[in-house]
Amino acid sequence: MSRVPILSLASVEKVYKTGHHALKGVSLEVHQGELFALLGPNGAGKTTLIGIVTGLVKKTSGTVLVSGIDIDRDPARARAHVGLVPQELSTDMFETVWDTLCFSRGLFGKPKNPEKLEEILRDLSLYDKKNAKIMTLSGGMKRRVLIAKALCHEPSLLFLDEPTAGVDVELRRDMWKVVDRLRRGGMTIVLTTHYIEEAEQMADRVGVIHGGQIVLVEETSTLMKKLGQKKLFVELEEPLLALPEALASAGVELAAGGLKLIYTYDAKAEKAPLEPILRALDEAKVTLKDLQTKQSSLEEIFLNLLKGTNQS
Amino acid sequence: MNTGAIIAIYRFEMARWFRTIAQSILTPVLSTSLYFIVFGSAIGSRIEAIDGVPYGAFIVPGLTMLSVLTESVSNASFGIYMPRFSGTIYEVLSAPISSLDMVLGYVGAAATKSFILGLIIMTTARLFVPYSIEHPLWMIVFLLLTCVSFSLLGFSIGLWADGWEKMQIVPALIVTPLAFLGGSFYSIQMLPEPFRTLTLFNPVVYLMSGFRYSFYGQGDLGPTLSLALLAAFGGACLALVLWLLETGYRIRQ
Numbered sequence: 001m002s003r004v005p006i007l008s009l010a011s012v013e014k015v016y017k018t019g020h021h022a023l024k025g026v027s028l029e030v031h032q033g034e035l036f037a038l039l040g041p042n043g044a045g046k047t048t049l050i051g052i053v054t055g056l057v058k059k060t061s062g063t064v065l066v067s068g069i070d071i072d073r074d075p076a077r078a079r080a081h082v083g084l085v086p087q088e089l090s091t092d093m094f095e096t097v098w099d100t101l102c103f104s105r106g107l108f109g110k111p112k113n114p115e116k117l118e119e120i121l122r123d124l125s126l127y128d129k130k131n132a133k134i135m136t137l138s139g140g141m142k143r144r145v146l147i148a149k150a151l152c153h154e155p156s157l158l159f160l161d162e163p164t165a166g167v168d169v170e171l172r173r174d175m176w177k178v179v180d181r182l183r184r185g186g187m188t189i190v191l192t193t194h195y196i197e198e199a200e201q202m203a204d205r206v207g208v209i210h211g212g213q214i215v216l217v218e219e220t221s222t223l224m225k226k227l228g229q230k231k232l233f234v235e236l237e238e239p240l241l242a243l244p245e246a247l248a249s250a251g252v253e254l255a256a257g258g259l260k261l262i263y264t265y266d267a268k269a270e271k272a273p274l275e276p277i278l279r280a281l282d283e284a285k286v287t288l289k290d291l292q293t294k295q296s297s298l299e300e301i302f303l304n305l306l307k308g309t310n311q312s
Numbered sequence: 313m314n315t316g317a318i319i320a321i322y323r324f325e326m327a328r329w330f331r332t333i334a335q336s337i338l339t340p341v342l343s344t345s346l347y348f349i350v351f352g353s354a355i356g357s358r359i360e361a362i363d364g365v366p367y368g369a370f371i372v373p374g375l376t377m378l379s380v381l382t383e384s385v386s387n388a389s390f391g392i393y394m395p396r397f398s399g400t401i402y403e404v405l406s407a408p409i410s411s412l413d414m415v416l417g418y419v420g421a422a423a424t425k426s427f428i429l430g431l432i433i434m435t436t437a438r439l440f441v442p443y444s445i446e447h448p449l450w451m452i453v454f455l456l457l458t459c460v461s462f463s464l465l466g467f468s469i470g471l472w473a474d475g476w477e478k479m480q481i482v483p484a485l486i487v488t489p490l491a492f493l494g495g496s497f498y499s500i501q502m503l504p505e506p507f508r509t510l511t512l513f514n515p516v517v518y519l520m521s522g523f524r525y526s527f528y529g530q531g532d533l534g535p536t537l538s539l540a541l542l543a544a545f546g547g548a549c550l551a552l553v554l555w556l557l558e559t560g561y562r563i564r565q
Contacts, residue, residue, distance in 0.1 A: 016565065054406040057565045076314070076408035084406050090399035092324075094331060106320025107407035149403070 005029040005065075006081075006157050006188050007053065012062030014048050014212075022048040024212040026062070030157070030190055035183045037203035037220075038192045039302060045212040046192040047087065050159045054084045067156060080108055083155035085146050087162045093135035097126060097145055100134060101152045108153035120148050124178060140171045147178060158182065160191045164198060176202060196302050200224075208305055215305055223301065231294045232274060234261040237287040246280035317409045321417025322424075325391050329425050337429060340379045344433050347375050348440040351497065356441070362499050365528050368441035372434065373524040374496030380430040380455065381462050381491050381516070385483050388422035388466030393473055401563060411557035415467065415550070422463035423456070430455050443527065450526035450535060457539070458519050461546030462487075464553055471556045471563065495520040500532045515545055 007030040014023040023045045030036045040046050051057030053064055055075060064071045066078040091100060101117050121127040124144045129137060134145060143163065150158060160179065164172040172195075179202060183189055193199060199206050200220065207217040216223075239258030253262045261281075265273040281288065329336045352368035359367040395401040404414065437443070445451050465487075473479045494516030500508055511517055522538030525531035531538070557563070 051565065054402075055564070056402055056405050058560055076410065079406060079408045082406070084402065086399070086402050088399050090402060092398075092400055094328075099327070103320050103324050104403060106323075107314075107317045107403060107409065109314040109316035109408065111316070153407075 004032045006032045006067055007190070008063075008065040009049070009053075010063040012049070012052060012064060013060045014045075014052065014057065015060045022212050023052075023059075026209070026212070026214055028207060028214055028217065030188060031205075032156075032188055033186055034204040035179070035189045035191060035202055037199035037206045038190060038209060039194065039196065039199055039206060040192075040209035041194060044209045046209055047161055048212075049209070050084070050161050050190070050192065054082055054159060055079055080153070081156045083150035083153065083158045085143075085150045085158070085160045085163060087165055089139070089142050089146065091134055091142070091146060091149065094133060096131050096133055097121070097137075097148075098130045100145065101148055104149040105152045110153050116154070117148075117152055120151050123181060124148050139167065140174055143167070143171075143175065144178065147182075151182075157188045157190070160189060162192055162194070164193065164195060172198075208302060210305075224295070229300075230265055232261075232263040232265065232277065233290075233292040233294070234263070234281070234288060235259060235290040235292075236261065237289045240286065244280065244284040244286075246283065247277070250277055250280065252277065314407075314409050314413045317407060318413050318417045318420070321404070321414070322421045325418060325421030326424065328391075329387075329421075336425065337432060340383055340429055341432055341436055344375055344379050345436055345440070347371070348437055351375075352437075352441045362502070363528070363530055365530075366441070369443040369528075370499075370524075371497055372437045372441060372443050373527045374520055376430055376433050376437070376455075377458065377516075377520055377523050378491050378496045379433050380426050380458055381487060382483060383429050384422060384426040384459050384462035385466035385469065385487050387425050388419055388463040389470035389473070389479055389483075390466075391418050391422055392467055392470035393479055396470070396563060405564060411554050414557060415464075415553055419460065419463045419467050419553075422466060423459040426459040426463065427456060430459065445527050446529040447526045451523065453539065454519060454523045454526055454542070457542050457546060458523070461542060461549055464546060464549035468549060468553045468556060471553065471561060474562060490514050490516045495524075495532060515541065518542060 007028075009026055009028045012023055012026040013021075015021050026045070026049060028049075038046050038049070048057055052059045053066065053071065055071070064078075067081045069078040069081070071078040095103070098117070101120070102112070105113070105117065118127065118130075121130055124147060126141065126144055126148060129141060134142060137145065147160075147163075163179070164175050167175070176198065179189065179191065183202070191198070191203065203220050205217065205219050206223055208215045236259050240254060240261075241258060243252060243254050243261075247261065251263065254260075255262055263274075263277055348368070348371075351371055356366070356368035356371070361367065362370045392401075395404065466483075469479065469482050493511065494514050495511075500511050500517060500521075503511060518533060518538040518541045521531035521533045522535045522542065523531075525535040525538070555561075
């Protein structure tokens, strides 16, 4: 993956007329060809950030470059590089799929290219619906039409604003497949979501925004390694009345009426962190029934991060 | 200038018009025909000629203008308010389109619709009352300028309104009364003072007068003055629309 930034935000501020300070000095870079997941709770500033880059929201201050083009100096040229799939199903329901795509391509001043539109529709499994009115399509298809509309001017940067918000599990999986295909095709994607599972499964890098500030930007795998904790669950044949001293001093907890031991450890530890625990169990002559380890999810990491920011 | 975008918006708006052809054309044509039947053929035959023009023929330019005015305002305001209301405006705002491109696309389409409607109404009127057009070029210029300037007014209403009620307020409380009191059905010379002087503050009087001049070679006021004032009104509306778009008033947060 290239490290060339396709999107750069420097000290971007947004204060709405109501006085709401939505973005507080946001600086961020998105690299060409990556899938960047912007995570944050409702009201964190995700949609405001997208709105500023796509021209829907006027920023108060700061600089935004799209493919090196300043959105203040040459907004039209900058916008030509960007595709936007909004959160809401906003499209003219009385139009046909084909007509709405032609309209979207036309808005970007691109000459007609039926082959390209056909390719997009086929990729999104919509080709057989090209003459159908949008109002007759299912919710999942309507969402794919919005993606097709955003792609038909051949953008280099695609914003997906909570594409799976409020959709059922099957549709969400379907959407993930679509996004994955786009990424494999080399598209740079910025995905906002509050479904952590989405980011964990698909994103190359994760940015966490909270209270209008970027709290963290990290590669997903590194983030999991750096902040991920593992838990060891030990099920016992017979209940323990009290923890042996060696286990208690290592931080092991007793649970389930003495039938379970829980040990939380750092997954990034260099040397076998479980060895002293297993030795202590052996010395205590405890009979084990089962052993399990569990990696903490991005969701837990996210919640811990937010807790940390709220406290500070 | 993004010509492709202007064409895309224009085509989209025209397609919307054709999709609702009954509402777009038949409704105004039918209501205007009823006016012609009642005021032109039925009552008109008992009203004496005004400045030598039979009453039925006298009201043709006025009634055409009345429809063109209201349809221009309605078409243009609805054209921009609907995407704002449904949220589809995001697509236009996030595309590389200038304010002028937007105006040319939306207002161009609204003015075209009204212009076609005006021609259809004049043709329909010919079925009920005989009339002639003495200065066809003046007629085209007045009709076109009215379509454009009142579409610009409608577009600014569509940008300003933040609810359906406001969309109705300006046409119902300002445009329709001004159009009715602007000499659609009578010559302002028929009014007693002070109403004759007061009515000169109604901008619609000038375009009614100018349009009637193009039909019968006579109007309450000179055609050049009418044309100049109509052009000034259109210019002011254009400036207002561009200012609203550039500041992002109610469309860009």
